[in-house]
Amino acid sequence: MTQIRTFLLLLVTLVAISVSAQTLSPQAKAYMRKEEDSMRNYGRQMIMEKTATQRFTADSVFIRMLVRSLKTPNSFYYPFDSLETVSRIYAPDSSFRIFSWQWARDEDYFRQRGAIQMKTSDGSLKLFPLVDMSEFTTAPQDSIRTGNNWIGAIYYGIVMKTFNNKKYYTLLGYDDNNMRSTKKWIEVLSFDESGRPVFGGPYFSMKDGKVNPSASLARYCLEYKKEGRARMNYDQEMDMIVYDHLISESNEPDKQFTMVPDGDYQGFKWQNGKWVFIDKVFDYKLKDGEAPMPSPIKDATGKSDELRLIEQSEKNIQKNQPAKQPATPAKPLPKKVSPKKQAKDNDTY
Known part of the structure; x- marks a missing residue:
């Protein structure tokens, strides 16, 4: 009995020391x-x-x-809650957090800043700076990168998955890009054997998508018209990344700044260590003639009406999304540099 008491006392002492070591002093x-x-x-x-x-x-x-x-x-363990111009997201397992924000030279030039702070057992600082090098590549989707040649994004979501006993953290990010288009990114973050961050990798299967299945796709980009307000979020109940399906309002799909939501949704489902492309998130669609259309989405010439497209997207969200909505991310940055409508409301994401 004495040995048990001694053991319990020692255990309580060790726990107390551990908790004390992981808290900030009043000073x-x-x-x-x-x-x-x-x-x-x-x-x-x-x-x-x-x-x-x-x-x-x-x-x-x-x-x-x-x-x-x-x-x-x-x-x-200090939250920095009042830094409203900086995004702070934590890994679901609390192993690290990411700070990210952006700097604007003018209304057509945006660059992101960031850093990953690792949680350490002794409370010391382990920090990985993130340096935006996106302006030095014409193919940002085809390369695996480190923090020193980061693509750049303001992160507003993170999803942790495991495969073969390794953890993968999928990041959802926002990039104001330029005056004509906005980008949203899906990117898998992992850590190498030395514990350093690795961005991107062969984690996307696009068998039914527009991307050539044989092409290298290290990260996924959704680029759309600046006023398009396309959404991209992780739906916890569906366990899927869901985003707006885009069409060109001028029938020029190669011009990303013409792309706007049309009311349908696509997504990615994690399967066997990859995000597998889902062409139709919501399978049910009305047949021709079953739904009234008092305000056609296209005019007589076949040109899309962007405002009606956005309205249709909003209606589809209300009708089709599960009762439990995915968490609304914090706005990345308040607006100043016109005409960039930075995080003008939660619909930005």
Whole structure:
């Protein structure tokens, strides 16, 4: 009995030490709260300032302050809740979190910033900077990348899957891209044997899709007209990534800035270590003549009416989505640089 009591006392002591090691001290909390207040101001300035030079300066100061504050022991447990211009998403297993945001030079040039902070047992900082190198490639979908040549996105969703006892984290990201089109990304994040992040890989099966099945597809991109408001989210009940099916409003599908939602949905389902393309998420469709159409989506010339397409998409969402909606992601950035309608509402995603 004495040995059991001794063992239980030792166990309680070890648990107490572990919990204590994973919390911020009152002094550390006060310091980080003060840093966060200053960072919040610079975060707003890097979006709201009038000139590119001012925005760039604020962005640089913000990065330095973020890294400095993260060096505080156990900083992983500080949430940075007031940084409204910065996305913060956590891995479902709490093994890391990702900060991401963007800097705009002008209304036609956007670049993302980011960093992955790993959770460590001793509370020390393990940080992987993410450097947007998207402007140096013409084929961003065909390459496996590291944090040093990151494609760039503001992440608003993360899905963890396992295959052959390895964890894969699928990221959903937003990119303002340019003045004519917006991009949304699906990208699988994994970690190599040394624990360093790897972005992309052979995780997409497009047998029934538009992409050539033999082509290399390391990440999936949904690019559409700036005002298109296409959605892409993970539906937990369906266990599927669901996104708007797009059509060209001018019958020019090769021009991504003409693509808008048409009311149908496509998606990806995780099967045997890959995201398998699903052409029709909702199988049921009315036959010709079964549904009234007081306002045709196309005019007499066959040109699509974008406003009606968007309205039809909204109606389809209400009718077909499961009762439990996927979580609405935080807006990546408030608007300043016109005409980029950055995260103007939750429908942006």
